[in-house]
Amino acid sequence: MTNRQAPTGISGFPVAPLNESGAIDKQALTANIEFLLEEGLESIFIACGAGEFHNLGREEFEEMVELAKSVVNGKVPLYTGVGGNLTEAIERAKISEKHGADGYLILPPYLIEGEQEGIYEYYKAIVTSTDLNAIVYQRANAIMKAETVERLTQFPQVVGLKDGVGNMELNIELTQKIGNRLGWLNGMPMAEVTMPAYVPLGYNCYSSAISNYIPHISRKFYNALLDGDQQTVNEIYEDVILPINAIRRKRKGYAVALIKAGMEIVGLPVTNTVRPPVVPVEKEHYEELKQVLKSALQKYPPNRKVTI
Template identity: 65%
Template sequence: MFCGEGKESVARNANKHIPNGILGFPVTPMRENGEIDFQALERNIQFLLKEGLNAVFIACGSGEFQSLSEKEYEAMVEAAVSIVGGKVPVYTGVGGNIIYALRLAEISERKGADGYLILPPYLIEPHQEGLYEYISAIVKSTSLNAIVYQRANSVLTVETLQKLLHYPQIVGLKDGTGNMELNIEITQTIGSRLHYLNGMPMAEVTMPAYIQLGFTSYSSAISNYIPHISRLFYQALLDGDKALLGELYEHVILPIHRIRKQRKGYEVALVKAGMEIVGLPVGPYVRPPIVRVEKEHYRQLEAIIQTAFERFPKKVGQRS
């Protein structure tokens, strides 16, 4: 399995805030001139809290991490920690070139975040030794929780991951590769030493497969605009309600997923469109190279959201 030092790490880290369940990834609302709208960001985060999301991941993929300046990043982390007020864990996105990543990790700790998600390094296709050094440098720079993100040019082997487990800060693994063979190897070898998160695009599509491997958390993009569907889906999955799952897939989840696949960058732009449709004031604006949602796709999303509320209305007393 893993060395005794890893077991001691679990004990030392037991009281830290580890995200679980449905995870909220706020967008970065922008005005037409490209400036961040912090009032809209507050509305976004407050909405996620009101809807019962189990953690807030600020300035990550959905938050256009790649397009943020260091000053903007710091302001967003500070705002998120203040707005959340300890109600749920706050995690940040940390990645890119190693110097920048270390600065962001330092900002995250200084501003009071609970941890960070380690995003891929910039551009290079690294050897496993290089990935180990990259992640090690970030992790040992702070005492914060760290979640390793498997995707793009940053995919660890079981052996490399095992080597990293002597760092007590590493509490989780998020998978965005869909490599189920590797996921089985990891979960069977590492076991409960890590918390496992599904980070696949439109994670509801793949969550039935992931939950069988012990992935109990996932990042839900649709929770930014139809969170009652996220909760309904997850509860039906836990209850084994195949009939309800089938309806949700047919009428909401798969139709949105089909739109998402139409253009690259829709993992961000389509979320902002959905939020605009339900009346959340985030605006449709994105930073290049992401592009806005095409009008026809916007109309299709409007129809799906209307169907979601008509076929699966919120119950009396349910979060709104």
Template identity: 65%
Template sequence: MKRTHQCPTGILGFPVAPLKENGELDLKGFEANVNFLLESGLQSVFVACGAGELHALTQEEYKTIVKTAVRLVNGRVPVYTGVGGNVKHALEQAEISAEVGADGYLILPPYLISPSEDGLYNYLKVIIESTELSAIVYQRDKCILTKEALLKLCELPQLVGFKDGVGNMEFNIEAIQLIGDRLEWINGMPLAEVTMAAYYNLGYRTYSSAISNYIPHISAKYFNALQRGDNQTVHELLNDIILPIHAIRKRKEGYAVSLIKAGMNIVGLPVGTTVRPPVAPVESTHYGELKEILGRALEKYPVSGITTEVEVT
């Protein structure tokens, strides 16, 4: 069957991998996470990616998570997976994703090695071509593309998007001018709401939201205001919520994952706060600070009346 390759747009939801206190995968917690995102109106779900601790999952756990997500979503929104690291593992993950009915995958960086331009191109190409699923490349860490290499990858019909987690504005401007709307441009900077206003002016209309796991209505309110040109609301949300959370996140490596679980635990989602090494749990002082921020945020910006179904222009 021929697939139509199309990238998810708007606010992208990235569920975590909830763990029991003994470190085992908590599928009930995962189901609650995915259902919460769907009920909140998120327009896509990306499972077993960075927030989902792909680096720490066995291939069997990976398959279980992907199958569960596909079953829960049941075609309502696109389901993407994370693939990456060891190229053989990445290819196995791509095959699993295709086998269980995912719509596509986000390619995370290869492990440890700093590749040459042609080596990185070959790594991405072999993964993209391995299935007919839609693919998104993720620029970060050991995966730093030149605009020429990205343009060459655009010859592959499976490639639908480019996610930037580096923040090189010169590269972004040049790449968008060179490639245009051939790709969906996705802001994947740490706490993307912090930088989305700048990215929006470059032509980025899509971003991954860590805080959508626990305050999706804030993500929606922010993005709706950004699209309307409501600078006052953008400014207030940045100062009241987004920048304070970002300040906590920057205090310790690994908080990109564990702070999400802490936020979800604070708002009552049954995911716990357990993470797998080398990620460390949120320190009690930081947990308390996050709890205070969320308490003030939910008082000033109640959930009712806000949907994450934004109109991307």
């Protein structure tokens, strides 16, 4: 029987490492996923936003899902990213089912802003195409009102909602009306920044970009937040989260590129290489990140040895 529960805790979003010829670097991707599992992340979301979902061909997508399934091997829930063009979204949903993923995160449709009925029909078509769990994503041109989300809860496949908008009035309405029928995931860019506002509403999961390179600090932050340890929360904000977030906001696309830069800095086999229209992290900003990480790792040392 399918486990109709959305992931909780901290979710890992592997990147799409590229080799010198611009193809997916399988060895680096394996290392990325293994690192996240070793660090205790509660779920893996492959080929999603951080994995440059928008720029993956069908074969690359399938390659990444198949590899992730092999590496994760049932240790934690495995979700994929589907969305964009409806036909392709359904195709990728079926690929995810074929390779035994637990579910998928449904990203916004391509460009078009639909009415609520149109957005509902878009999600419905994908959700009902397989029996896998589905997490709907409030983001960009696909923002649902509470009534639309309620309609989608009639499908057992819909297990969660991820918010990437930050409209707290809407989030309160959603969580009050729907309650624990859905799992609630914070998907704001650098979710640690906003998680203190989400926890009281019932959000008990977030996607962590920094977990790709400093997962132990994300864990320390989240534990402190849940334990009411405000001093530790404040210190990690000041030392790590807000400085990295300030760099992230300097260029469009850094939400993806900065992850790869951070991974390269801490010695993971991923280079600061992305596909257009995302641009690599500029040298000046790369050095800024390096200094932030150097200080952070001195104050909050990881279990493994890292030399910067």
